Amino acid sequence: MGSAQSAGALRQSGKVDGEPVLFNYFREEDPRKRVLAMGSGNDLDGDKKWTKLEADNIIAVLGVHAQLPDDYSLLYVEWPPDAESNKSAVPIFKKMVATNLPPQFIHDFTPSGASCWQTRSERDHKDTNLHVFISVGSGTGLAKPFYEGALKPLWEHCGLREGADYAVHYTTSERSVIELTQNIILPRANEGVNQAIVLLSGDGGVVDIVNTLMSSKRTRQYCKPNIALFPMGTGNALAHSLKITTDKTMGIASMLRGHHQPLPLFRATFSPGARLLLNEAREEHELYQLGGNPVIWGAVVCSWGLHAGLVGDSDTSEYRKYGAERFQMAAKEALFPTDGSDPHKYHGRVSLMKECGDGEHWQVLERQHHAYILATLVSNLEQGFTISPASRPLDGQLRLVQFGPMPGQKVMEIMGKAYQGGKHVEDEDVGYEDIEGLKIKFHEAEDGRWRRVCVDGKIIRVEKDGWVIVTKEPSDVLDVVCMA
Numbered sequence: 001m002g003s004a005q006s007a008g009a010l011r012q013s014g015k016v017d018g019e020p021v022l023f024n025y026f027r028e029e030d031p032r033k034r035v036l037a038m039g040s041g042n043d044l045d046g047d048k049k050w051t052k053l054e055a056d057n058i059i060a061v062l063g064v065h066a067q068l069p070d071d072y073s074l075l076y077v078e079w080p081p082d083a084e085s086n087k088s089a090v091p092i093f094k095k096m097v098a099t100n101l102p103p104q105f106i107h108d109f110t111p112s113g114a115s116c117w118q119t120r121s122e123r124d125h126k127d128t129n130l131h132v133f134i135s136v137g138s139g140t141g142l143a144k145p146f147y148e149g150a151l152k153p154l155w156e157h158c159g160l161r162e163g164a165d166y167a168v169h170y171t172t173s174e175r176s177v178i179e180l181t182q183n184i185i186l187p188r189a190n191e192g193v194n195q196a197i198v199l200l201s202g203d204g205g206v207v208d209i210v211n212t213l214m215s216s217k218r219t220r221q222y223c224k225p226n227i228a229l230f231p232m233g234t235g236n237a238l239a240h241s242l243k244i245t246t247d248k249t250m251g252i253a254s255m256l257r258g259h260h261q262p263l264p265l266f267r268a269t270f271s272p273g274a275r276l277l278l279n280e281a282r283e284e285h286e287l288y289q290l291g292g293n294p295v296i297w298g299a300v301v302c303s304w305g306l307h308a309g310l311v312g313d314s315d316t317s318e319y320r321k322y323g324a325e326r327f328q329m330a331a332k333e334a335l336f337p338t339d340g341s342d343p344h345k346y347h348g349r350v351s352l353m354k355e356c357g358d359g360e361h362w363q364v365l366e367r368q369h370h371a372y373i374l375a376t377l378v379s380n381l382e383q384g385f386t387i388s389p390a391s392r393p394l395d396g397q398l399r400l401v402q403f404g405p406m407p408g409q410k411v412m413e414i415m416g417k418a419y420q421g422g423k424h425v426e427d428e429d430v431g432y433e434d435i436e437g438l439k440i441k442f443h444e445a446e447d448g449r450w451r452r453v454c455v456d457g458k459i460i461r462v463e464k465d466g467w468v469i470v471t472k473e474p475s476d477v478l479d480v481v482c483m484a
């Protein structure tokens with residue numbers, strides 16, 4: 001087989017599924033723009049029909065067998081033709097055996113060997129330690145079709161059998177992810193067993209796993225499970241912020257080619273009367289108690305004001321049908337009340353913990369009324385909504401975005417800039433800074449709606465004269481897999 005370099009492309013003759021082809025690898029500087037073109041036809045120098053495989057759709061290349069060193073399985077996804085307009089579209093797993101691929105291509109798409117599922121699907125115990133959680137209630141219900149069309153066939157190809165080499169768990173209630181974590185993951189993590197969770201859900205699934213692990217007794221042998229995220233919710237803030245969704249494989253490439261790293265967390269500690277709202281706010285639940293106070297942990301966001309209000313208002317099965325649009329629909333209702341008044345002016349005392357040369361200090365915001373108070377560990381709350389442009393994946397830095405009361409139109413203008421790569425933070429009315437912690441003392445006496453706090457999509461209502469303190473969490477309980 002000959003090999004030659006053409007202008008801008010790495011060219012090499014080889015085979016696809018046994019048929020001769022010419023490979024042309026366009027190795028652009030931007031990894032996302034790379035393309036493998038495959039020219040078919042017996043006459044390798046003559047005219048050809050070219051098939052193109054874009055980097056965004058490529059999952060990985062895996063060696064076929066040690067005795068066939070030139071053969072690789074080229075794994076990729078294919079989307080249905082109507083994917084752009086069809087919100088229910090999911091990618092389908094595809095594969096080909098490619099012989100004599102350009103070496104640079106093999107280099108660019110081969111897993112490093114450190115990815116979660118490879119190491120953790122090796123069985124060292126009577127039970128499997130690779131678990132797929134399928135949250136059927138997340139987002140617009142794509143988790144099950146995605147598993148069936150893409151993940152299951154991928155693992156079949158890799159020789160992993162459902163029920164034997166890995167276990168699949170479908171959610172049956174709001175508490176399913178919590179119970180699976182408590183009953184399956186935690187006991188074995190406490191025995192020191194390596195485990196991987198493949199999570200097909202939105203941010204809600206992550207926060208359930210994190211809180212179950214953080215609020216449980218962990219032994220000295222505790223082995224952090226790792227987690228591969230598949231963005232099946234509406235916001236998917238964590239998956240977008242970890243750049244898991246920058247390609248079109250919906251997390252599969254990250255799972256195979258990523259590395260695992262600790263997931264930074266924050267802790268929100270509340271005054272004693274704070275309650276978690278569930279079932280469209282019809283039920284109130286106690287939070288976990290730590291040192292006599294209710295606490296909840298998060299990996300994404302803790303907010304009060306417009307953000308918490310619109311997450312809470314849109315968390316109904318009616319709104320969920322609209323996917324990520326539900327947030328914008330609820331935002332319109334909050335910003336332009338039907339009686340023509342201005343948006344609510346949230347009343348409370350907000351303090352920021354700042355790092356200074358000689359330690360940490362609390363600074364009080366002068367303003368007593370607010371529209372938007374949001375502390376975050378991540379850059380994006382939705383794919384195109386960059387709430388904190390300075391945040392880098394897993395950097396562990398809490399950042400605060402805040403602004404005071406203003407007319408609905410001006411709020412829309414500011415939030416619109418968040419959809420332009422995070423330009424809202426340049427607006428003179430917006431505060432944006434690194435913080436070590438945040439404290440809010442609520443002065444909202446009347447309506448409990450104005451005392452709702454959002455932690456990673458969960459809504460906590462604080463009692464009259466209550467408070468919340470948000471700080472970075474020093475311990476970590478999970479590793480997350482990503483390529484960033």
Ligand SMILES: Nc1ncnc2c1ncn2[C@@H]1O[C@H](COP(=O)(O)OP(=O)(O)OP(=O)(O)O)[C@@H](O)[C@H]1O
Binds near residue numbers: 174203232457
């Ligand atoms: N079978 C089920 N029955 C009832 N509730 C379910 C079921 N499966 C999942 N849920 C609940 O649905 C909610 C889905 O939340 P999740 O965060 O995964 O998705 P989302 O809210 O659409 O996305 P995001 O948080 O990314 O915006 C969770 O509260 C979860 O407990």
